[in-house]
Amino acid sequence: DAKTTQPNSMESNEEEPVHLPCNHSTISGTDYIHWYRQLPSQGPEYVIHGLTSNVNNRMASLAIAEDRKSSTLILHRATLRDAAVYYCILRDGVSGTYKYIFGTGTRLKVLA
Amino acid sequence: DVKVTQSSRYLVKRTGEKVFLECVQDMDHENMFWYRQDPGLGLRLIYFSYDVKMKEKGDIPEGYSVSREKKERFSLILESASTNQTSMYLCASSLGDRANEKLFFGSGTQLSVL
Numbered sequence: 001d002a003k004t005t006q007p008n009s010m011e012s013n014e015e016e017p018v019h020l021p022c023n024h025s026t027i028s029g030t031d032y033i034h035w036y037r038q039l040p041s042q043g044p045e046y047v048i049h050g051l052t053s054n055v056n057n058r059m060a061s062l063a064i065a066e067d068r069k070s071s072t073l074i075l076h077r078a079t080l081r082d083a084a085v086y087y088c089i090l091r092d093g094v095s096g097t098y099k100y101i102f103g104t105g106t107r108l109k110v111l112a
Numbered sequence: 113d114v115k116v117t118q119s120s121r122y123l124v125k126r127t128g129e130k131v132f133l134e135c136v137q138d139m140d141h142e143n144m145f146w147y148r149q150d151p152g153l154g155l156r157l158i159y160f161s162y163d164v165k166m167k168e169k170g171d172i173p174e175g176y177s178v179s180r181e182k183k184e185r186f187s188l189i190l191e192s193a194s195t196n197q198t199s200m201y202l203c204a205s206s207l208g209d210r211a212n213e214k215l216f217f218g219s220g221t222q223l224s225v226l
Contacts (some may be wrong), residue, residue, distance in 0.1 A: 043116075043202050043217030044155070049115035086163065087154075091213065100215060102147070 004088045009107040012078045020073040020106055022088030027068050028035065032091045035073045038085040038105070044087060047073065083110045114161065115139070118203050118218040125225050131190040134222055135203030142208030144186035145215070146170075149200040161186055162208070193225045 003008040005023040024033065034049040048055055048062045050071075055062040061074040075082055087105040119134035137144065145160040147170075157170030159178040167178050175197060179187045186205075190197055203218045 036215070041219075043204070043220050044215070045217065046214040049212075049214075100145070100157070104152065104154040 003101070005072060006086075006088055006092060006103070006106045008047050008104070009109065010110045011111060012075075013111050014080060015077050018075040018078045018082070018108065020026075020075075020088075021070065022072070022107065023070045024088070024090055025069045027090055028092070030092055033062065033068075033071050034089040034091050034100070035060070036087045036089065036102075037082075038087070039047070039081075040083045047086070049091070068091050078108075079104060079112045082112060083108055116203055116205055116216050116218040118201075118221050120221050121219065123191075124144075125193050125223065127194060127225060128180040129190075129193050129224075129225075131223070133190075133201055133203075133223070135188070135205075135218060136184055136188045137186075137205040137216070138184065139205070139207070139216075140183065141154055141205035141211075143206045143215075144180065145204040145206075146176075146186065146188045147202045147204065148172070149202055151183045155202065158188065164208045187199070195225050197223065198225045199223060 026089050032051050035047040036044040037047050038044040048057055048060050050062045050064055063072045085105040085107050087102050091099050117138045125131050133222050143162050146158045147155040149155045158176050159170050161167045161180040164183050179190045186194045204215045206213045206215050
């Protein structure tokens with residue numbers, strides 16, 4: 001399984017943009033890049049995913065490098081409710097594997 | 113919205129007891145998963161199931177078994193609970209559309225084995 005590398009923690013000021021990086025140098029052509037986040041005392045929740053092109057939804061944007069070896073989750077205006085652990089995961093979109101390998105993620109602290 | 117419901121939020125059991133953790137999803141999802149989460153170790157996959165009565169081992173299946181008799185229900189069984197199984201247990205489900213698959217998680221069960 002291809003692995004991802006994320007910083008252990010990051011800090012941001014409230015109402016400022018946040019860029020959460022993820023390295024995945026061994027990504028394969030059929031791997032989708034998924035992001036999940038886990039708020040305190042809750043199970044993880046889906047944020048966004050993409051394959052090659054940048055993606056936007058109501059929660060965040062996903063910027064994928066041209067060589068796909070890294071990606072960045074962008075929160076456009078961080079709020080206190082965005083304080084969570086963010087996980088970057090590679091997910092094979094073709095083969096029969098059903099595994100999601102989560103790792104330890106990035107703990108985001110949002111300062112008021 | 114998809115709902116994944118875990119039967120207990122907190123559970124305290126004694127060493128050697130047989131423990132059942134239940135998970136139910138209401139969106140007719142094909143796949144169901146059990147993870148455990150420990151500080152510093154992230155989420156680790158115990159078992160998953162891609163169909164009724166089908167199961168596959170994840171990364172840490174030792175000491176656990178699972179049962180999926182109905183599509184909506186996936187049970188995690190600790191045959192003889194031990195203190196090193198004290199952990200947060202998270203159940204998840206997904207539709208099975210591989211390209212656009214999303215995981216939906218329950219709120220978790222914090223299990224303490226004394």
